Amino acid sequence: MVPPVDDDDLVFKALADPTRRHLLDRLYERDGRTLTELESELAMTRFGVMKHLRVLEDAGLVVTRREGREKLHFLNPVPIRLVHDRWISKYAEHRVAALADLKQELEESA
Amino acid sequence: MSTMTAQATQVYQVFIKASPEQIWEAITRPEWTARYFHGARISVTPEHYLSLGPDDARWGDAEVFEFDPPRRLVHGWDSLYDPELAAEPTSRVTWEIEPQDGGYSLLTVTHDRLEQSPKTAASVSGTGWTMVVSGLKTLLETGEPLTA
Numbered sequence: 001m002v003p004p005v006d007d008d009d010l011v012f013k014a015l016a017d018p019t020r021r022h023l024l025d026r027l028y029e030r031d032g033r034t035l036t037e038l039e040s041e042l043a044m045t046r047f048g049v050m051k052h053l054r055v056l057e058d059a060g061l062v063v064t065r066r067e068g069r070e071k072l073h074f075l076n077p078v079p080i081r082l083v084h085d086r087w088i089s090k091y092a093e094h095r096v097a098a099l100a101d102l103k104q105e106l107e108e109s110a
Numbered sequence: 111m112s113t114m115t116a117q118a119t120q121v122y123q124v125f126i127k128a129s130p131e132q133i134w135e136a137i138t139r140p141e142w143t144a145r146y147f148h149g150a151r152i153s154v155t156p157e158h159y160l161s162l163g164p165d166d167a168r169w170g171d172a173e174v175f176e177f178d179p180p181r182r183l184v185h186g187w188d189s190l191y192d193p194e195l196a197a198e199p200t201s202r203v204t205w206e207i208e209p210q211d212g213g214y215s216l217l218t219v220t221h222d223r224l225e226q227s228p229k230t231a232a233s234v235s236g237t238g239w240t241m242v243v244s245g246l247k248t249l250l251e252t253g254e255p256l257t258a
Contacts, residue, residue: 030117031117031119031120031121032117032118032119060123060124060125063121063123063218065121065220074119074120074121075121076121076122076123077122077236077240078122078123078124078240078243078244079124081237081240081241081244082124082244082247085244085248
């Protein structure tokens with residue numbers, strides 16, 4: 001494994017794709033899934049899903065573990081926390097939080 | 111975090127610009143853990159894992175299954191800081207430290223055997239372990255505890 005040492009670029013690039021964000025959301029709901037399970041929820045070839053998972057792995061957002069014959073994929077939230085600490089809390093956390101709350105309230109009441 | 115179902119196995123991983131020996135020291139000695147582990151003073155010996163809160167309350171008191179400095183530490187986990195969580199079965203925490211190029215180490219924390227401990231699983235997930243692991247990185251790389 002190539003260490004993505006302090007490389008926010010890899011995290012931002014990995015997050016800049018709807019399919020990869022979708023994969024992270026699926027793992028957030030239920031962790032430790034196989035490629036076959038993840039593939040079944042996407043209208044995409046196995047090879048395509050593998051490519052996206054590789055980008056997420058290189059960014060450190062997904063960690064894999066072998067269990068018997070299966071390779072399980074786990075969401076690693078730490079890089080997102082580090083990007084958050086570096087790029088969000090520093091600049092605008094209070095304002096962003098207020099706006100995010102407002103958006104959620106408006107959308108829920110709509 | 112409302113939609114999160116508690117995971118029975120949770121994995122947290124981070125690169126830290128520190129040697130395996132420094133990381134080992136930081137996860138096994140109370141003067142280090144107090145600065146990034148929610149204030150807990152944690153002492154780990156080959157026989158015993160003990161975590162004390164600021165008021166000397168026992169936050170964790172568990173068996174050490176593997177003690178292989180500076181690469182691998184496996185210990186039991188009981189959340190004694192909360193009676194509801196403490197009533198659940200003991201789960202397991204594994205720390206793996208692998209040296210990397212450029213003075214970095216890869217730290218992987220796996221909290222598993224949480225199948226019968228859903229409340230503990232929910233409590234340590236999300237910001238729980240994430241804050242500990244990112245706080246440890248910040249402390250070792252900058253010498254400053256994480257301010258949040």
